[in-house]
Every structure is written in structure tokens, then in C-alpha cells.
Amino acid sequence: MSRAWLERLSGALAVAALLAAWETACRLLSPPAYLLPTPSAVGAALIEAAPRLVPSAGQTFLQAMQALLLATAVGVSAAVAASTHATARGALRPLATLLQVTPVVAVAPLLILWVGLDRADLSVVLLAATIALFPLFSATLTGLTSADPDLERLFDLHRARPMDRLLRLRLPSSLPFMIEGLRIGAGQAIVGAVVAEFVAGTGATQGLAWRILEAGNRLRTAELLAGLAWLAAMGLALNIVLGALEGVVRKRFGLAR
Template sequence: MSRLLSQAAPPLLVAVALILLWAAACAAFSLPAYLLPSPLAVGQALIERSDVLLSSALTTGWMALQALALSTLVGGGLAVLLSFSRMAERAIRPLAVIIQVTPIVAIAPLIQIWVGLDRADLAVVILAACVAFFPVFSGVLTGLRSADPDLERLFDLYGASPAQRLIRLRLPSALPFILEALRVAAGLSVIGAVVAEFVAGSGAAQGLAWRILEAGNRLRTAEMIAALVWLSLLGLAFNSVIAVARNALMRRRGAR
């Protein structure tokens, strides 16, 4: 418990200091509420709009979770297949890089047309999965290639099958890379879901991005910041769950 408190205390102190500085700036410069509302106004918006913001946060979180699962399935599965062939990796990796560097804004209209204009939620999931795809693909493939060469030669000596080599050697060696890739992809899936809803959503998804747009159009800046608070908490929750799972698996692995 004391270790947890020591780890949480510094960021909490920084957050409190920033909030106090924010409140002081609002009071000192008499800033209008539509430009920069006070922390008290944001807190009031968090309370008054808690039901709507919670519902939108759950919607965004569910779409991000689906995107993470899709990117893990496609990116991780593709990486496993390519780990058996260097030639296949050289052929496919440039296509994966293209997906990574192509702006989500550019492909959003195309994805929306393909899935149907009435399936905004599906378009958001696919677009967010595109954002989270490359870290999973690259991390898993790098991890599978990181196995000890001496152990690789030992498996050759005993005539191990590709499946045995994958399950007993490469996947255990790749575990730290896979978990770190999932941690990065978890954050990107949240970012991707919000950005995708901005560019592809029509209000049908009703996620946090839509609440930000709606509040911005009505100059309800306090509600916009309240939605950003929920978005930050959602990203922290995804990151924390992956981090806890990673630490637990690594401790279990180290105990063996």
C-alpha cells in the first residue's frame, strides 16, 4: 500500500498544483467562461452531466475495446504467420507501414461508404483498429524474431515442428514485446475511436467525441473539458488494466 501511495503521490500533487494555477489564472484575469471556465465550473458540469457523459464514455470505451480486439486479432495473427517466412515478411511489411502512415481522416469517408452510412459505430471501430494495428503487428513480429539463436539451433537439432517452435520458444520469448505492444495499442485505440468519431461519426455513435462537438457548437466549454476529463480517465483505465496484467504475467513468469 505504501509503495502504491508513493507512486501515486507525485502525479496527484502535480495535478492539484495545475488545478490551483488554473483557478488562480481564471480569477486573476477574469476570463470569460466560454474561453476558460474555472475548475469549479468544470466540476459542476461533471456532476450535472454525469449521466450523459458516463453513457458516452461507455460507448467510446466499448468501441475502443472492440478496436483493440480487432487490431490484436489481425495484427497479431498476421505477425505470427509472417514469422515463419522472411520473404513473406518483406512482402507484407510495407503494406502494414502504409496503413500506419495513412491519415485516418483520408480513409474515413471510404470506410464509411463500405460499411454503410447507417453503421457509424462500425466505421469508428474499423478506423480505430487501423490506428492501433501497427504497434501490435510490429511488436509481436519483433518479439517472435527475438528468440535466442542458440535455442533456435537447438530446436533445429531436435527437429521441432513450426508449431512446437512457435509455442515453446518464440511466444514465450515474445511475451514482453507483446504486452508492451498491447499497452501502446490500448491507448491508441482510445485515441483512434475519438478521432474516428470526429471524422466519420454522424452523432449516431453518441460517444465522447460527439459530446465534445455538441458542447463546442453551443460554447459550453465547461462541458467540453468535462468530456475531456472522462476521456483521460478512459485512457488511463485502459493503460492501467494492461499494465497490471503485464506486471502479473511477468511476475508469474519470473517465479517459474
């Protein structure tokens, strides 16, 4: 069995052991169901509440993907500009860092106010894109400035045009970094979509955050945890897909891990 499969098996066993311990502790200690339901109760809630949770999960996923696409377009463009112009790099890096260190909960009410409560879906996408922007910008910029020095000198020797250098050397070498930024940004986009919907508090987008709030207010803790399970599943699925894409890119361009 390969090392990768051993790691996956170990992870699955750890999750199974945690769920078994949780189930056993709940049955022995009998806490109130509204305080801590058993994993089996959460599983039942996943099935019972599926007509509500599945469409909401789809809505949250769609908004997160829209945000990720927007963050990718802006972040990669900004990183390309920063890698080719020192002035742009000096201007963009502080702005990107400022976005990273500003608490998202503090930004969300202002953004929702600017966009308007009647356009809650747009504010959710914009906030999620803002959160996902920094890892994409930072990772892409690192990749663009980490090309093989020997190849850089070879391009200098042949007096390559800046555009040729960018398209033939720097962008291909930055792809693994960009995908790693996407893996981080995908999780951040989901977090941003949930936070924005929490702050909006209108339920207009009918995403998973609203279902979680609704279940919590009604003390349906099993359904609340089922909603969290959907969020975790979305993040895990995106991570697996992007991890596989990274492997394909590395193999295609002969890049080492």
C-alpha cells in the same frame, strides 16, 4: 516507500499543482467561462452532465474495445505469419508501415463512405482497429523474433517442429512485447473511435466525440472539458490494467524488465 509509489505520488502532486495553478489563474484573470472555465466548473460539469456523458463514455469505450480485439486478432496473426515465413514478412511489413504513416483523418471519410452512414458504429470500430493495428503487429513481430538465441539453438539441436518452436519458445517470449503493443494500441483505438465519430458527424453512435462537438457548438466549454476528462480517464485506466497484466506475465515467465 518504494520507487514505484514515489513516482505515482510525484505524478499526483504534479497534477494537483497544475489544477491549483489553473484555478488560481482563472480567478485572478477572470477569462470568459466559454473560453477557459475553472477546474471546479469542469468538476461541476462532470456531475451535472453525467446523465449524458456516462452512457456516451460507455459507448466510446465499447467501440474502442471491439476495435482493440479486432486489431489484436489481425495484428498477432499477421505477426506470426511474418515471423515464420520470409515471403509473408516482406509483404506484410510495407503494408503495416503504410497504415501507420497514412493520416487517419484522410482515411476516415473514405472508410465511412464504403461502410455507409447508416452503419456508423461499424465504421468507427473498423477505423479504430486500423489505427491500433500497427503497434500490435510491430511489437508482436519484434517479440517473436527476439527469443533467446541459445534457446533457439537448443530447439535446433532437438530438431523441434516449427509449431513447437512457436508455441513453446517464441510466443511466451513475445508476450511482454505484445502487451506493450496492447498498451499503445488501446490508446490508439480510443483516438480512432473519437476521430471516426468526428468525421461521421451524424451523432448516430452517440459517443463522447459527439457530446464534445455538441458542447463546443453550444459554447459549453466546461462540459467539453469534462468529456475530454472522460477520454483521458479511459486511456489511463486501460494503461494501468495492461501495465499490471504485463507485470503478472513477466513474473509468471521469469522475464526481466
